[in-house]
Amino acid sequence: MILTFTPEEEAFREEVRGFLKEKLPARISEKVRTGKRLTKADHEEWHSLLNERRWYANHWPVEHGGPGWTIPQRHIFEIEAAAAHAPSIIPFGVSMLGPVLIKYGSEEQKKYWLPRILDGSDWWCQGYSEPGAGSDLASLKCAAVRDGDHYVVNGQKTWTTLGQHANMIFCLVRTSSEGKKQEGISFLLVDMNTPGVEVRPITLLDGEHEVNEVFFTDVRVPVENLVGEENKGWTYAKYLLTYERSNIADVGKSVAAFAHLRHIVETQQRGGRRLADDPLFAARMARLEIDLDNMRTTNLRVLAAAGEGTAPVAESSMLKIRGTEIRQEITNLARRALGPYAQPFVSEALDEGFKGEPVGPDYAAPIAVEYFNNRKLSIFGGSNEVQREIITKAILEL
Amino acid sequence: MDFQHSEDRQMLADSLGRYLQQQYPIDVRNGISASDAGWSRDKWNELAELGVIGALFDERVGGYGGTGFDIAVVFEQLGRALVVEPFLSTLMAGRLLAAMGETALVEQVIAGERVVAFAHSEAHNPYDLADIATTASPSGDRWLLKGGKAVVPQLASADELIVSAHAQRDGEADAAVSLFRLDGGSAQARVQDYPMVDGGRGGDLWLDQTPASLVGGQGEAYPAIEEAVAAGIVALCWEAVGVMDVIRDATLDYLRTRKQFGVAIGKFQALQHRMATVALEIEQARSAAINAADALGGDRDRRERAVSAAKYTIGRVGTLVAEEAIQMHGGIGMTEELPLSHYAKRLTMIGHQLGDEDHHLARYSAIGRAA
Numbered sequence: 001m002i003l004t005f006t007p008e009e010e011a012f013r014e015e016v017r018g019f020l021k022e023k024l025p026a027r028i029s030e031k032v033r034t035g036k037r038l039t040k041a042d043h044e045e046w047h048s049l050l051n052e053r054r055w056y057a058n059h060w061p062v063e064h065g066g067p068g069w070t071i072p073q074r075h076i077f078e079i080e081a082a083a084a085h086a087p088s089i090i091p092f093g094v095s096m097l098g099p100v101l102i103k104y105g106s107e108e109q110k111k112y113w114l115p116r117i118l119d120g121s122d123w124w125c126q127g128y129s130e131p132g133a134g135s136d137l138a139s140l141k142c143a144a145v146r147d148g149d150h151y152v153v154n155g156q157k158t159w160t161t162l163g164q165h166a167n168m169i170f171c172l173v174r175t176s177s178e179g180k181k182q183e184g185i186s187f188l189l190v191d192m193n194t195p196g197v198e199v200r201p202i203t204l205l206d207g208e209h210e211v212n213e214v215f216f217t218d219v220r221v222p223v224e225n226l227v228g229e230e231n232k233g234w235t236y237a238k239y240l241l242t243y244e245r246s247n248i249a250d251v252g253k254s255v256a257a258f259a260h261l262r263h264i265v266e267t268q269q270r271g272g273r274r275l276a277d278d279p280l281f282a283a284r285m286a287r288l289e290i291d292l293d294n295m296r297t298t299n300l301r302v303l304a305a306a307g308e309g310t311a312p313v314a315e316s317s318m319l320k321i322r323g324t325e326i327r328q329e330i331t332n333l334a335r336r337a338l339g340p341y342a343q344p345f346v347s348e349a350l351d352e353g354f355k356g357e358p359v360g361p362d363y364a365a366p367i368a369v370e371y372f373n374n375r376k377l378s379i380f381g382g383s384n385e386v387q388r389e390i391i392t393k394a395i396l397e398l
Numbered sequence: 399m400d401f402q403h404s405e406d407r408q409m410l411a412d413s414l415g416r417y418l419q420q421q422y423p424i425d426v427r428n429g430i431s432a433s434d435a436g437w438s439r440d441k442w443n444e445l446a447e448l449g450v451i452g453a454l455f456d457e458r459v460g461g462y463g464g465t466g467f468d469i470a471v472v473f474e475q476l477g478r479a480l481v482v483e484p485f486l487s488t489l490m491a492g493r494l495l496a497a498m499g500e501t502a503l504v505e506q507v508i509a510g511e512r513v514v515a516f517a518h519s520e521a522h523n524p525y526d527l528a529d530i531a532t533t534a535s536p537s538g539d540r541w542l543l544k545g546g547k548a549v550v551p552q553l554a555s556a557d558e559l560i561v562s563a564h565a566q567r568d569g570e571a572d573a574a575v576s577l578f579r580l581d582g583g584s585a586q587a588r589v590q591d592y593p594m595v596d597g598g599r600g601g602d603l604w605l606d607q608t609p610a611s612l613v614g615g616q617g618e619a620y621p622a623i624e625e626a627v628a629a630g631i632v633a634l635c636w637e638a639v640g641v642m643d644v645i646r647d648a649t650l651d652y653l654r655t656r657k658q659f660g661v662a663i664g665k666f667q668a669l670q671h672r673m674a675t676v677a678l679e680i681e682q683a684r685s686a687a688i689n690a691a692d693a694l695g696g697d698r699d700r701r702e703r704a705v706s707a708a709k710y711t712i713g714r715v716g717t718l719v720a721e722e723a724i725q726m727h728g729g730i731g732m733t734e735e736l737p738l739s740h741y742a743k744r745l746t747m748i749g750h751q752l753g754d755e756d757h758h759l760a761r762y763s764a765i766g767r768a769a
Contacts, residue, residue, distance in 0.1 A: 001467050002400040003692045009399075072399045276767070279760075286763040290686070290707040297685035301401050318678040388674035389667070395677055396650060396664045 013076045020084040023049050029085040035366025037350050040165045044120050046087050057094050065118050071303045082252030093117040093124035097170050100240050104228040127157040127171035135386045138182045144173035153219040163199050163212035175230050187233035189225040206369040249299045249323035257330045264337050288329050295322050314394035317387040324377035331371040342368045411471040418479035424737045427480050435555045436599030437483045446510025454489050459496040459504045466691030470636040477640025482598035484513050484552040490626045491516040491560050497622035498614030515556035517547035517603050525757040530575050532563040543605040553601030554591035565616050574617035578610035596747040631705040634748050635687040638712045641745045642680045645723045648738050676722050679715045686711035699769050706762040713755030720745045
């Protein structure tokens with residue numbers, strides 16, 4: 001076993017650091033570092049800078065515009081980008097739809113849609129969940145009925161992340177009610193500017209507009225926007241979810257967030273000493289750091305074993321569970337560390353250029369909302385309870 | 399980055415695994431474990447012939463391994479078969495003797511000819527490697543030891559004892575600890591020999607003006623002790639990984655075959671979620687053991703942090719896995735007849751050797767703050 005990186009990989013790390021230092025705008029990294037809101041333009045600017053270097057679709061095959069990175073290279077990029085406070089790459093187009101099109105799309109679809117993902121012509125969002133189909137996703141009802149060379153879509157999607165920015169949505173729609181519920185689902189690409197599509201915001205417990213409801217009323221979608229075969233959409237959806245899960249351990253983000261937490265804990269005073277020197281809090285920190293270290297190795301093991309792209313089923317579910325637990329625990333400890341200063345909430349303080357008087361320590365403003373926002377981690381992408389079902393189904397083979 | 403074992407190591411693991419499967423089934427193991435000595439010289443000699451001891455030491459002292467991952471593959475297999483022979487003592491004592499330049503004795507250890515126990519920890523503060531009360535007073539060209547050592551594996555049956563103590567000069571004890579070899583093994587000391595709850599035997603040692611000779615330089619033993627114990631922790635962690643894999647497979651099998659309410663009990667969500675957590679935690683523990691094996695050859699702070707992280711993880715996860723496996727088996731999991739109960743006991747007791755999870759969590763934290 002060799003856990004270290006090769007000299008070539010270390011050289012690559014330097015290349016990534018150099019790129020980040022040169023290209024990542026300080027204005028944007030400062031917003032990430034201080035927990036400020038990122039705008040659509042911020043994300044687009046970063047995506048475009050990455051794309052200029054061919055590093056945006058960094059897990060795509062070379063022939064479609066990927067850089068041909070190895071797994072350790074991708075890991076290094078993830079760690080370094082997060083450490084430099086780069087924004088996370090918004091996954092819906094490049095990490096979710098892209099791999100599905102590459103694997104299951106027609107030549108025409110690949111030729112048309114993939115370049116538009118790369119250059120940011122389209123902002124994609126995901127139309128999976130419905131009010132009655134959350135964990136039980138396959139019971140979805142949003143229907144597409146064939147009418148000549150169009151599908152007519154009627155129904156509702158929900159929890160559509162950043163749907164307010166999107167011009168395109170990839171949807172799971174019901175095209176048949178016969179047989180098993182998984183066998184009547186199709187994968188459809190819908191232009192959100194089509195008449196009959198309506199986006200309504202959902203405000204979350206942190207006061208933020210991150211997710212939406214999307215309503216479809218007699219929306220006409222050209223049949224060439226069907227991906228793969230009719231009624232085979234569940235297969236593609238599952239492929240996409242495995243892809244989604246292989247990124248969901250989010251080790252880079254946890255490592256960066258833990259470093260920030262450590263800074264807070266070493267700065268906060270409690271009873272005349274650093275909070276870091278309080279034995280109970282130190283024990284919480286040590287448990288978390290060890291869990292993170294263990295997960296980092298598990299993540300590398302799974303990536304190495306899986307080879308390219310997707311991760312094995314049980315293991316990626318394990319990573320989803322532990323990865324999200326760790327990220328939740330980091331924000332949980334940050335919230336505790338602040339003591340009473342977790343309570344004040346000045347929403348404007350999270351906007352760029354806030355000129356008001358800060359309340360409490362300079363890192364305090366986003367902490368509580370990040371904690372509340374991160375409750376989503378164990379719910380989305382298949383709740384952690386659903387992941388446990390997946391694990392036992394895979395290892396029990398019952 | 400490569401998470402596969404090298405071909406040589408994999409071959410060693412395979413041949414050791416095969417030998418244990420054929421020659422060391424659970425009923426044979428339980429018989430050996432309950433015997434007077436608590437382990438078998440015959441099996442010991444066969445395992446030495448297989449090269450299992452040699453794999454724990456590097457070429458400079460006559461072995462052919464000695465890295466963290468050599469230790470890992472051996473102890474993982476030993477764990478899978480619940481081997482009770484004195485491998486942990488041999489690993490730690492042999493490493494210490496090698497560090498102290500006792501090459502002749504190390505050769506005998508590697509050949510399996512002499513079994514050496516390392517008596518270090520003491521009842522008043524058993525997990526703190528630096529807190530030793532035993533003293534050694536000069537007497538001619540020898541030393542006389544005074545003190546006590548707690549729960550030493552295979553104490554009574556060891557051929558040689560290596561004991562740590564603070565040497566005294568003019569009535570003042572050295573701040574740093576030294577190592578001593580007891581003249582005539584344990585014969586000159588009082589040994590309380592007892593069976594262990596997880597199999598085999600251990601003992602307490604009382605030294606009262608017990609003659610011994612200095613091993614290595616006076617007051618120079620501590621870094622070597624810390625390193626040898628780090629190797630011992632890597633070994634225990636991998637033994638635990640082997641034990642946990644067996645427990646997981648047995649429990650999965652039980653969930654598939656045991657029927658209640660007309661269905662396999664693995665159909666019940668309450669058990670599925672428990673099982674998923676167990677499987678997930680075992681993989682985390684394996685990662686911790688990999689990290690520790692990797693760090694064994696590294697600098698001191700990195701090594702000690704990694705072994706404490708691993709021992710903490712193994713302690714926490716080991717108890718969880720043992721308790722959950724018994725719970726999921728129900729009544730049958732409580733029986734002596736089922737191999738599972740022996741695995742569960744060993745796994746839990748690994749948490750009591752060389753520092754428990756609380757000790758190592760605090761230690762990990764302290765090393766991190768000092769760094």
